[in-house]
Amino acid sequence: MRLGQEAAGWWREHCGSVVRNGSLVVALGRDLRELDRFARRTERHEFLSSEAVGVLEPDLAGRFGRALLFRDEAHLAPREALGALRHRLEADGVVFREGPAPESEGLTVDCRGLAARDVLRDLRGVKGEMIVLRCPDVALSRPVRLLHPRIPLYIVPRGDGVYMLGATAIESDDRRRVTARSLLEMLSAAYALHPAFGEAEVLELGVDARPAFPDNLPRIRRHGRRIHVNGLYRHGFLLAPALARMVAALLLYDERPELMDEDIPER
Numbered sequence: 001m002r003l004g005q006e007a008a009g010w011w012r013e014h015c016g017s018v019v020r021n022g023s024l025v026v027a028l029g030r031d032l033r034e035l036d037r038f039a040r041r042t043e044r045h046e047f048l049s050s051e052a053v054g055v056l057e058p059d060l061a062g063r064f065g066r067a068l069l070f071r072d073e074a075h076l077a078p079r080e081a082l083g084a085l086r087h088r089l090e091a092d093g094v095v096f097r098e099g100p101a102p103e104s105e106g107l108t109v110d111c112r113g114l115a116a117r118d119v120l121r122d123l124r125g126v127k128g129e130m131i132v133l134r135c136p137d138v139a140l141s142r143p144v145r146l147l148h149p150r151i152p153l154y155i156v157p158r159g160d161g162v163y164m165l166g167a168t169a170i171e172s173d174d175r176r177r178v179t180a181r182s183l184l185e186m187l188s189a190a191y192a193l194h195p196a197f198g199e200a201e202v203l204e205l206g207v208d209a210r211p212a213f214p215d216n217l218p219r220i221r222r223h224g225r226r227i228h229v230n231g232l233y234r235h236g237f238l239l240a241p242a243l244a245r246m247v248a249a250l251l252l253y254d255e256r257p258e259l260m261d262e263d264i265p266e267r
């Protein structure tokens with residue numbers, strides 16, 4: 001959480017495209033206890049009455065008895081953010097080359113994600129599936145998280161009636177198959193949030209495996225002339241600014257990062 005707090009400001013400064021409008025957390029009637037549990041585990045939120053939810057998000061008026069509002073939260077569109085970042089780096093003279101990196105005499109910063117398992121033996125994949133929908137009949141102006149013991153879902157508005165629905169978290173290295181069960185569960189949860197999602201157009205299905213260490217925390221590891229930055233798990237966009245800052249401080253000022261492991265453990 002602490003390392004993620006600098007992310008929204010960093011992405012806005014370097015890439016624009018950050019919307020700072022808070023996020024809403026809701027639960028269906030039978031899962032209302034989940035809302036209290038979530039509130040106990042988190043900070044900087046406030047409980048909203050049903051009326052207050054309707055004032056913030058008119059399309060959710062009357063649908064939830066109460067909700068949690070996290071006013072400080074922000075969201076971004078990842079592809080646009082990465083596109084803008086690349087554009088800016090190229091303008092500064094950085095050269096991008098596609099394909100495997102050649103062996104280098106100098107230091108290499110290795111951010112190969114799950115492909116670095118050839119060296120980082122304790123890295124594993126956590127499969128995530130997501131759906132992009134167009135649903136002009138629903139207007140939401142901030143991400144909404146629906147708590148559910150089995151299918152926690154979040155919906156992020158991308159503008160123009162487009163929504164990203166995510167995401168499953170399954171212990172698996174599979175990065176290719178979106179399963180029927182995952183689609184069923186995510187779409188059912190979206191439908192429970194608002195029945196108009198039943199009429200949505202499916203624009204895209206996405207799947208990937210997130211690189212994670214056993215404790216799900218990121219690591220910077222030095223292995224000879226290679227510095228591995230990995231294990232960003234569910235929080236790559238949230239944690240990348242902090243990790244990049246630490247790697248830069250290591251390279252430029254020899255400052256040891258707080259997330260540094262010296263040795264690569266054997267499996």
Ligand SMILES: Cc1cc2nc3c(=O)[nH]c(=O)nc-3n(C[C@H](O)[C@H](O)[C@H](O)COP(=O)(O)OP(=O)(O)OC[C@H]3O[C@@H](n4cnc5c(N)ncnc54)[C@H](O)[C@@H]3O)c2cc1C
Nearest residue numbers: 100101112113115128129167208232233234235236237238
């Ligand atoms: C469905 C889903 C939803 C998510 N939602 C969020 C979210 O809301 N917020 C958030 O912060 N994070 C989210 N994440 C997590 C985020 O996507 C990951 O944490 C992040 O992608 C990890 O970044 P990475 O650069 O370490 O690895 P990756 O994104 O896996 O990138 C590794 C890159 O290395 C390249 N590569 C591999 N081998 C080589 C080689 N030999 N030479 C050169 N390049 C190589 C690969 O092609 C790839 O581009 C989500 C992930 C999923 C799957």
